[in-house]
Amino acid sequence: MRHSVIIIVGILVLSLMLGACASQTASEPAQPADAAAEAQEPAAAVEEPAAVEEQVSGPLTVLCGPQEDWCQAMTAAFQDQTGIETSYVRLSSGEAVARMEAEADAPTFDVWWGGPSDGQVEAFTKGLIEPYVPANAASIPENLKDEASGWTGIYVGALGFCSNQDVLDELGVEAPTSWDDLLDPKLQGNIAIADSRTSGTAYTSLYTLVLLRGEDSAFDYLKQLDSNIFQYTKSGSAPGTMAASGEVAVAIIFSHDCVKFREETGANLVVSFPAEGTGYEIGGEALIKNAPNPAAAKVWMDWALTPEAQAIAATVKSYQVPTNPETIVPAEAISLSQVNLVDYDSVAAGEAKSALIERYAEEVREGAAAPES
Amino acid sequence: MSEFIALRLREFRRLTQDGWLSLGFLISILFLAFFIIFPLGKILSVSLSSEAVPVYQRLIAGRATWQVILNTLKMGLGTAFAGTLVGFLFAFVQVKLDVPFKKFFHLISLLPIISPPFAVSMSVIVLFGRSGLITKDLLGLRYDIYGLDGLILVLTISFFPVAYLTLLGMMRALDPSLEEAATSLGAGKWRVFRTVILPMLVPGIASSFLLLFVEALADLANPLLIGGNYTVLASRIYMSIIGEYDLNAGAVLSLILLVPTLLIYFIQHYWVSRHSYVSITGKPAGYSRPLQSKWVKWTLFTVCLLIAALILLIYGFIFVGAIVKVWGINYELTLEHFRFVLLGYGSKAMTDTTLLSAIATPIASLMGILIAYLVVRRKFIGRNLVDFTSVLGLAVPGTVVGIGFILAFNKPILGGLVPKLTGTALIIILAYVVRSIPASVRSGVAAIYQVDPAMEEASSSLGASSATTFQRITMPLVRPAFLTGLIYSFTRSITSLSAIIFLVTPQWRIMTTQILNEAETGRFGNAAAYCVVLIAIVLTSIGLMYAVVGSTTGAERMIDI
Numbered sequence: 001m002r003h004s005v006i007i008i009v010g011i012l013v014l015s016l017m018l019g020a021c022a023s024q025t026a027s028e029p030a031q032p033a034d035a036a037a038e039a040q041e042p043a044a045a046v047e048e049p050a051a052v053e054e055q056v057s058g059p060l061t062v063l064c065g066p067q068e069d070w071c072q073a074m075t076a077a078f079q080d081q082t083g084i085e086t087s088y089v090r091l092s093s094g095e096a097v098a099r100m101e102a103e104a105d106a107p108t109f110d111v112w113w114g115g116p117s118d119g120q121v122e123a124f125t126k127g128l129i130e131p132y133v134p135a136n137a138a139s140i141p142e143n144l145k146d147e148a149s150g151w152t153g154i155y156v157g158a159l160g161f162c163s164n165q166d167v168l169d170e171l172g173v174e175a176p177t178s179w180d181d182l183l184d185p186k187l188q189g190n191i192a193i194a195d196s197r198t199s200g201t202a203y204t205s206l207y208t209l210v211l212l213r214g215e216d217s218a219f220d221y222l223k224q225l226d227s228n229i230f231q232y233t234k235s236g237s238a239p240g241t242m243a244a245s246g247e248v249a250v251a252i253i254f255s256h257d258c259v260k261f262r263e264e265t266g267a268n269l270v271v272s273f274p275a276e277g278t279g280y281e282i283g284g285e286a287l288i289k290n291a292p293n294p295a296a297a298k299v300w301m302d303w304a305l306t307p308e309a310q311a312i313a314a315t316v317k318s319y320q321v322p323t324n325p326e327t328i329v330p331a332e333a334i335s336l337s338q339v340n341l342v343d344y345d346s347v348a349a350g351e352a353k354s355a356l357i358e359r360y361a362e363e364v365r366e367g368a369a370a371p372e373s
Numbered sequence: 374m375s376e377f378i379a380l381r382l383r384e385f386r387r388l389t390q391d392g393w394l395s396l397g398f399l400i401s402i403l404f405l406a407f408f409i410i411f412p413l414g415k416i417l418s419v420s421l422s423s424e425a426v427p428v429y430q431r432l433i434a435g436r437a438t439w440q441v442i443l444n445t446l447k448m449g450l451g452t453a454f455a456g457t458l459v460g461f462l463f464a465f466v467q468v469k470l471d472v473p474f475k476k477f478f479h480l481i482s483l484l485p486i487i488s489p490p491f492a493v494s495m496s497v498i499v500l501f502g503r504s505g506l507i508t509k510d511l512l513g514l515r516y517d518i519y520g521l522d523g524l525i526l527v528l529t530i531s532f533f534p535v536a537y538l539t540l541l542g543m544m545r546a547l548d549p550s551l552e553e554a555a556t557s558l559g560a561g562k563w564r565v566f567r568t569v570i571l572p573m574l575v576p577g578i579a580s581s582f583l584l585l586f587v588e589a590l591a592d593l594a595n596p597l598l599i600g601g602n603y604t605v606l607a608s609r610i611y612m613s614i615i616g617e618y619d620l621n622a623g624a625v626l627s628l629i630l631l632v633p634t635l636l637i638y639f640i641q642h643y644w645v646s647r648h649s650y651v652s653i654t655g656k657p658a659g660y661s662r663p664l665q666s667k668w669v670k671w672t673l674f675t676v677c678l679l680i681a682a683l684i685l686l687i688y689g690f691i692f693v694g695a696i697v698k699v700w701g702i703n704y705e706l707t708l709e710h711f712r713f714v715l716l717g718y719g720s721k722a723m724t725d726t727t728l729l730s731a732i733a734t735p736i737a738s739l740m741g742i743l744i745a746y747l748v749v750r751r752k753f754i755g756r757n758l759v760d761f762t763s764v765l766g767l768a769v770p771g772t773v774v775g776i777g778f779i780l781a782f783n784k785p786i787l788g789g790l791v792p793k794l795t796g797t798a799l800i801i802i803l804a805y806v807v808r809s810i811p812a813s814v815r816s817g818v819a820a821i822y823q824v825d826p827a828m829e830e831a832s833s834s835l836g837a838s839s840a841t842t843f844q845r846i847t848m849p850l851v852r853p854a855f856l857t858g859l860i861y862s863f864t865r866s867i868t869s870l871s872a873i874i875f876l877v878t879p880q881w882r883i884m885t886t887q888i889l890n891e892a893e894t895g896r897f898g899n900a901a902a903y904c905v906v907l908i909a910i911v912l913t914s915i916g917l918m919y920a921v922v923g924s925t926t927g928a929e930r931m932i933d934i
Binding site: 059061067068072076087088089090094095098099101102108197198230231232233234237238240241242244245246247248264265266267362365366 | 435436437502503504509517519602615616617618619620699701703793796878879880890893894895
């Protein structure tokens with residue numbers, strides 16, 4: 001009968017409308033699509049509702065840098081405490097800046113939390129950051145924040161070597177204690193590091209080498225190191241999982257990630273540092289320019305600097321050193337005074353990033369030293 | 374000339390006399406135009422624009438891109454060859470051999486179809502990687518499974534069902550009387566195989582080879598996980614968007630990927646399937662005697678058994694990975710991964726993905742059947758174009774579809790009539806529909822061809838409108854095809870990664886991208902749990918769809934009464 005055909009076509013239209021409704025985060029009723037003007041069917045999705053000014057409400061979208069479990073814990077805690085609906089996407093530093101740049105007219109994200117400060121300086125130079133000084137910034141030490149470029153530090157972590165002792169024993173190699181140790185032919189195909197184009201961790205290592213050896217010599221070193229590299233991963237901490245599973249002997253990652261993997265997997269991982277000096281990361285938070293919900297972002301940024309919020313890290317085995325002096329430093333965190341740190345100026349590092357990454361892409365990753373298979 | 378125009382106008386007028394049905398046709402055609410042709414057109418225009426010129430210069434100058442293209446070809450050819458071989462073996466064992474476990478072999482070969490893209494990769498890494506359970510702990514090797522070898526292994530397992538099903542259908546439809554004639558003329562078994570059977574199967578083999586090549590080229594999930602530093606075009610496109618957000622580079626690389634895949638897909642679609650040598654009569658007379666030679670029989674059986682055992686091992690191991698603490702390192706039993714997926718952070722991804730796939734499935738199936746009906750039963754100018762376009766959604770690699778959608782719907786179009794769709798759930802649903810329509814159309818076309826138009830004519834002559842005829846005569850007869858379309862749409866959508874990976878938003882979490890996140894950061898336990906849950910959802914929904922739609926045609930039921 002005619003009715004059934006109407007039903008069939010009706011289901012079609014309804015499904016499309018349902019899809020359109022489902023696409024809105026606000027619960028605005030979708031106008032019924034005019035059957036004759038089907039070309040406009042996506043127009044059933046009404047435009048975004050006007051931002052609510054008076055009371056801070058969601059949704060808040062966080063661009064999250066550290067590991068997923070810390071991101072999940074933070075967003076859940078924030079949502080519980082403030083009632084603001086919060087979601088996040090975890091992106092490595094390079095990816096984050098690339099995405100922010102592409103979305104500059106209409107950003108998806110409100111705040112970049114846990115990104116390396118040099119990445120946030122790079123974003124600032126590209127006009128993507130709105131400088132905002134959070135409420136508790138006063139308690140943060142001077143060298144761990146920069147008002148001018150708009151970032152405030154939330155944690156610090158030192159770059160180091162994470163080695164699987166069992167694999168080292170098999171290869172007959174000691175845990176590396178200098179950058180030159182990594183060039184040992186016995187470690188061929190047994191080192192993992194992230195790709196500096198996507199990962200802030202790997203950029204920290206790149207810039208550290210530039211500081212220690214000068215730019216040209218640093219790139220020569222990286223080209224030499226390439227033959228020992230098993231894989232360049234996308235995210236900074238992924239080499240740690242390879243070391244934990246025994247797939248590689250040495251991973252170049254932040255030392256707090258090494259401790260985390262050791263605890264989570266029970267693998268025989270040892271942390272060591274290069275004697276010449278190593279770099280460190282200040283994970284910071286910054287407000288994104290033209291954010292869809294800056295009010296909620298500011299609430300987040302104020303909250304994230306409190307000792308309570310910073311203490312969430314330890315509950316997910318994230319052992320970076322928190323920046324707020326009042327936060328209890330977890331016992332597993334590696335004290336930075338024991339490590340020989342280079343004088344890592346985040347602002348200079350951030351400003352130099354674009355040029356260095358370009359050179360890296362050409363010479364180290366796609367040039368003569370391109371891996372075969 | 375005016376005669377020509379008058380004829381076309383008459384055709385169109387006849388179309389509009391279909392009432393509600395013509396509305397359905399219009400919707401479907403507009404959908405195809407807007408969501409397949411428009412995005413592809415955008416890719417073409419961006420990749421051929423002036424902004425893309427520096428990208429071309431960079432790509433041509435650097436060695437890297439040529440290396441990537443070469444890698445892609447090697448991977449494609451290797452997979453096509455291996456997959457066709459395995460598929461042929463399995464089909465041969467099913468049809469020509471009298472051995473035990475045939476049902477088991479059949480089911481095993483269907484397993485990869487319903488599984489998510491990463492499942493096999495993860496399992497293979499943990500089993501055969503450097504710290505693999507089999508390679509390191511059992512055999513004491515330190516084998517680097519990442520790269521071309523791992524890729525070909527994984528892709529072969531993932532795609533050989535395509536070859537298997539194609540060749541199975543062909544082998545079953547072979548006319549045994551030709552074999553008998555050759556044998557009775559004195560040809561030996563091997564000669565019969567070489568000169569009679571094999572030539573008849575050449576279209577099937579060629580078809581499988583080409584299809585597998587295209588599927589391998591378009592695959593994204595496996596190169597990301599097990600490719601290591603072996604970059605192929607799909608992963609290069611991914612890097613350029615996710616890593617560098619360079620849409621120009623993405624579009625250019627998409628074009629490079631698009632040309633061979635489309636070309637090969639259409640060679641396969643139009644040329645190979647037209648040259649079918651299957652049988653002259655259409656229905657085989659008698660049945661073929663199974664192969665008697667004990668030596669050949671049991672060798673083939675053993676190889677088949679080994680391969681099936683391997684596949685079972687790989688899939689079974691995923692389940693193991695979901696219930697142990699740290700897959701590959703710590704084998705203590707735990708339910709924390711399942712808790713994460715079903716109750717914790719992962720549950721939203723589970724419900725979101727199922728919901729969006731469920732919304733997309735009826736849309737794709739209905740539109741597919743409508744388009745199939747339109748293409749088979751109605752004659753009008755541009756009919757071949759509609760046929761062509763309806764297949765594009767699948768012929769085009771998923772990453773290209775994703776990029777096309779970003780380029781096309783990043784901003785409001787038609788002066789704000791169509792809002793910015795990127796970042797919404799709707800665009801994800803649309804991507805699912807676009808990817809699922811081709812299969813619905815194909816199975817619909819095949820089914821409608823088998824329906825004698827006389828029945829529909831009888832219905833019309835008795836006064837029923839086109840819509841009534843369609844609903845009460847055609848639809849019940851093509852119900853099995855409709856069901857197949859539903860199942861395929863849902864399965865394809867829920868396991869889809871490459872098409873939606875650029876379209877996901879923080880608010881709408883999709884399981885396959887979550888699996889990628891978990892796997893990339895080494896949280897294989899959660900990833901494995903996601904995979905198990907996904908397979909469970911697919912199997913449940915298949916069961917549900919069989920129950921609701923029913924696999925028998927209405928015709929059989931009417932005869933019962």
